[in-house]
Amino acid sequence: MGNIVEVSNLRVDAKTDSGRKVEIIRDVSFDIAEGEIVALIGESGSGKTTIALSLMGYTRPGCRIVSGNIAIGGQDIVNLSERKRARKRGTEVSYVPQSAAASFNPAHRIMEQVIEVAKIHRLMPVNQARKKAITLFKALALPNPDTIGDRYPHQVSGGQLQRLSAAMALIGDPRLVIFDEPTTALDVTTQIEVLRAFKSVMKEHGISGVYVSHDLAVVAQIADRIVVLKNGEVQEAGSTQDILHNPQHPYTKELVAAFEPALYARPKMVEAEKPAPLLVVDNVVAGYGMVGGSGDPAMIAVDNVSLQLARGRNLGIIGESGCGKSTLARVIAGILPAARGQIRFDGAEMPSDLRRRSRDQLRELQIVFQSADTALNPFKSIAEILARPLSFYHEMDSKSREARIDQLLDMVRLPRTLRYRRPGELSGGQKQRINLARALAADPKLILCDEITSALDTVVAAAIIDLLKELQRELNLSYLFISHDLSTVRAICDEVVVMYAGRKVEQLSPGMMGSTASHPYSRLLFSSVPKLDPRWLDSLEQDPDLVREFTRT
Numbered sequence: 001m002g003n004i005v006e007v008s009n010l011r012v013d014a015k016t017d018s019g020r021k022v023e024i025i026r027d028v029s030f031d032i033a034e035g036e037i038v039a040l041i042g043e044s045g046s047g048k049t050t051i052a053l054s055l056m057g058y059t060r061p062g063c064r065i066v067s068g069n070i071a072i073g074g075q076d077i078v079n080l081s082e083r084k085r086a087r088k089r090g091t092e093v094s095y096v097p098q099s100a101a102a103s104f105n106p107a108h109r110i111m112e113q114v115i116e117v118a119k120i121h122r123l124m125p126v127n128q129a130r131k132k133a134i135t136l137f138k139a140l141a142l143p144n145p146d147t148i149g150d151r152y153p154h155q156v157s158g159g160q161l162q163r164l165s166a167a168m169a170l171i172g173d174p175r176l177v178i179f180d181e182p183t184t185a186l187d188v189t190t191q192i193e194v195l196r197a198f199k200s201v202m203k204e205h206g207i208s209g210v211y212v213s214h215d216l217a218v219v220a221q222i223a224d225r226i227v228v229l230k231n232g233e234v235q236e237a238g239s240t241q242d243i244l245h246n247p248q249h250p251y252t253k254e255l256v257a258a259f260e261p262a263l264y265a266r267p268k269m270v271e272a273e274k275p276a277p278l279l280v281v282d283n284v285v286a287g288y289g290m291v292g293g294s295g296d297p298a299m300i301a302v303d304n305v306s307l308q309l310a311r312g313r314n315l316g317i318i319g320e321s322g323c324g325k326s327t328l329a330r331v332i333a334g335i336l337p338a339a340r341g342q343i344r345f346d347g348a349e350m351p352s353d354l355r356r357r358s359r360d361q362l363r364e365l366q367i368v369f370q371s372a373d374t375a376l377n378p379f380k381s382i383a384e385i386l387a388r389p390l391s392f393y394h395e396m397d398s399k400s401r402e403a404r405i406d407q408l409l410d411m412v413r414l415p416r417t418l419r420y421r422r423p424g425e426l427s428g429g430q431k432q433r434i435n436l437a438r439a440l441a442a443d444p445k446l447i448l449c450d451e452i453t454s455a456l457d458t459v460v461a462a463a464i465i466d467l468l469k470e471l472q473r474e475l476n477l478s479y480l481f482i483s484h485d486l487s488t489v490r491a492i493c494d495e496v497v498v499m500y501a502g503r504k505v506e507q508l509s510p511g512m513m514g515s516t517a518s519h520p521y522s523r524l525l526f527s528s529v530p531k532l533d534p535r536w537l538d539s540l541e542q543d544p545d546l547v548r549e550f551t552r553t
Contacts, residue, residue, distance in 0.1 A: 003071075004175050004208045005032035005055065010068035012050055012059060012232075024063070025050055025232040032176070037202060037209035039223035039240070041216065041255065043457040044428055047232040048212045052178045055210065056093050057085035073175060090117035094169035098181040100161040103168075104153040110164055111149030117172045129171065136167040139204070140197040158321065159190035163197050170201065177202070178210045183218060187320035187484055188528040189550065195221055195537060214457040216259050217530035220244055221537040228252045244532050258462040259532060260487055276347070278311040278446055278478050279332070279365075284341030286331045287502075297339050301327040303502040304341070311445070312472070314479040316493035316510075318486060318525070324502040325482045326370075329450045332480065333367045346445065363393045366439035370451035372431035376423040382409075382434055383419040389441040408437040411474075413467060429460035433467070440471070446478045453488055461485075465492055486513060486529050498522045500550065521550045 012025035025047045032038045040048040053059065054070060057077040069076050072092055077085055089095075094117075097103050104113055111133060118129035130149070137145035140163040153161060162182055169177050179198070183191045199222050202209055213219050219226060219240070226243040228236040228251065236249040247253045283304050287297025302324045309315045317325045330336040332343060334354025343350040345365060351357050369375045376385060386405045390396045396404060406416050412433040423431055432452060439447050449468070453461035465488060471477060483489050489496055490510040498506040498519065506519040517523050520543075527542055 002034060003031045004034050004036075004073060005030075005210075006069070006071040007031065007051075007055075008069045008071075010051065010054065010070065011066045012047075012054065012063055013066045014060075014063045016062075023066075023232065025054075028068075028229075028232070028234055030227050030234065030237060032208050032210065034175075034208055035203075035206040036224045037211055037222055039211040039213060039219040039226045040229060041213060041219055041226055042229035042235075043214065043459055045231070046229040048214075048229055049180055050232075051229070052180055052210050052212050053095075055176065055178060056089050056095065057082075058089075087121070090169075090174070091121055091123070091172045092174055093176045093178065094172060094174040095178045096162075096166050096169045096180065096182050098184055100165040100182075101153065101158070103165055104161065106153050108152075109149065110151055110153060110156070114149065114164060114168045114171060117168065121172060123172055133167060133171060136170055136201070137164075139201050140164075140167055141193065141200075142167075157190070159186055159194050162186065162194050166198060166201070170205075170207075174207065176208045176210065178212070180212045181214075184213070184215070188486070188530075189320060189524060189547075191218070191530075192528050192537070192540070193547075198222065199537070215530075216244060216255065216458065217532055217536075220532055220534045221530055228255070240534050244534075254459060256532070258458045260491075275311045275313070277308040277344075278346055279307075279309040279480070280342075280344040281305060281307045281328075281332065282342040282344070284328070284331055284338045284343065286327060286336055286338045286341075301502055302331060302338075305499070305502075305504045307497055307504065307507070309446070309478055309480060312476050312478055313495075314472070314481055314493045316481045316483065316489035316496040317499060318483060318489055318496060319499035320484070320525075322501075323499040325499050326450055328499075329367065329448045329480065329482050333365065333448055335367075359393065363442040364445045365448070366442050366444040366446070367448040367450065368432075368435050368439050368452050370454055372428065372435045372455075373423070375435055376431060378423050380422065381419065382421055382423070382426075385423075385434065386419075386438055386441055389438060393442050404441070408441055411440060411471065412437045427460075428456055429463065432456065432464060436464075436467070436471075440475075444477070446480065448480045448482070450482045451484070453485060454483065461488065468492060486526065489513075498525065524550050 008029045010025055010028040014022050014024045016022060028051060040051060042048055054065060059065060065078055070078050111130060114133045115129040118124055133149060134145050137148060142148055142160060142163055183194055186194060211219060211223050223240050226240050227234055230251050236252045243252060244256060247256055283306055284302055285300060285304055286302040287300040289298030305328060319325050327336060331338050334357055337352040350361060383405055386408055387401045390401045390404055405419055409416050409418060414430060414433055453464055468479065481489060481493055490513055493510055496508055496510060496513060497504055500521045506517060506522050508517060514526050517526060524542065530536060
């Protein structure tokens with residue numbers, strides 16, 4: 001069996017805004033055999049996506065392939081003209097992006113977009129292309145394969161749209177498909193079905209693949225071999241089994257170790273020792289839109305949810321996208337006023353609307369959002385961002401603010417020199433630490449953490465979790481931790497609430513996050529978390545009735 005891809009001594013340079021050249025890919029070499037799937041793993045900035053895109057002869061603006069060879073089917077695409085490279089895209093090499101929603105035009109029906117490659121390259125008549133697309137829809141286990149192409153992108157679920165983007169990539173019979181983090185944004189239950197569909201089609205048709213990811217458990221289910229990257233260089237390469245279970249390079253060992261964060265060891269409390277509740281949510285109903293003058297929301301996102309969180313303790317809220325967990329955080333924060341129900345904080349009733357809350361109530365309950373990029377003002381320096389809550393909540397003078405900013409940077413383990421930078425000059429992990437520092441500037445009692453590690457790589461996310469644990473020990477903080485990453489929730493939380501379709505279906509201890517969970521949805525959710533075992537997906541057996549009932553794929 002020959003190689004479909006041979007990359008040798010690849011080097012890619014980038015030009016900074018100041019005109020300085022930076023080497024971002026250094027002397028990278030690897031190959032991919034026919035029918036083989038090779039994963040590229042590593043943290044953000046490691047060069048995974050840059051290398052993957054170079055296999056199509058494409059580089060991002062400001063980047064340039066400086067040297068090396070990239071042979072696809074024996075032909076070096078680096079030396080081809082752009083016109084000849086364009087002919088290969090979609091026919092010999094195709095691409096499945098992380099965000100399928102961003103790759104579809106919302107104004108056109110799905111079928112016309114899926115067969116567009118066939119029309120552009122004149123691969124087959126339109127009627128034949130439509131028939132082939134339906135065949136792919138069936139192979140990718142899409143519902144109603146004969147008619148799903150008649151819908152618009154917004155009329156299908158995220159998991160369906162991700163598989164439809166794979167159909168778009170496969171319509172031209174490519175020899176190589178590049179998957180760029182294609183399941184990162186999906187819930188674990190949906191992710192399983194999508195991975196199964198990808199793996200089945202690739203193996204059945206003998207198609208080679210490149211799978212870009214930082215999720216080792218996902219990679220374990222689909223890749224034959226793994227290439228580990230850091231700072232644009234190959235650290236280690238080998239079979240999936242060897243990389244995951246016998247890593248040799250220290251960085252690979254760090255990646256594997258970070259996959260399962262260390263559990264938060266806490267002494268067990270007897271009932272009499274348990275502290276009084278800091279937060280009480282009592283039968284809260286919330287949603288969007290209004291029905292007449294009833295005061296009830298037209299679309300209920302949180303349906304009669306009740307929970308309690310003790311001082312100095314952590315409560316996790318988990319569930320698939322759309323289950324209401326982030327809406328509940330917004331309700332508790334007062335960003336979205338509840339339609340009904342009551343919120344009590346530190347023994348006093350909390351007004352539903354944050355505009356009616358006292359300054360102390362606002363100060364003591366802070367929220368850290370998922371996307372640090374949109375939460376931080378890109379035009380302000382870090383010092384200006386951190387100074388604002390110090391002025392608003394504590395009315396500090398300039399000298400006091402400057403000293404406190406240094407303390408806050410120390411608390412989140414960032415160098416004080418970062419105070420002069422703007423958010424765009426920081427890494428994802430650094431920006432999330434600044435987000436956390438801004439919340440700490442208020443001296444809160446409770447921090448709502450809404451998916452704060454979901455956009456971070458495994459190693460960076462593990463470091464943020466360790467930081468949260470340290471800060472809790474030092475400051476006696478409480479966290480309400482919202483996430484779809486079950487291993488992270490298990491590592492930091494004392495109790496876990498499972499939500500489905502806006503309702504709280506179960507509350508349990510982290511030790512019960514498995515087969516001992518009582519609700520069928522909880523058991524399905526926990527059984528869908530991939531393991532670092534390449535045989536896990538193929539051997540996974542789930543109740544088909546539960547999958548049909550609770551999985552919107």
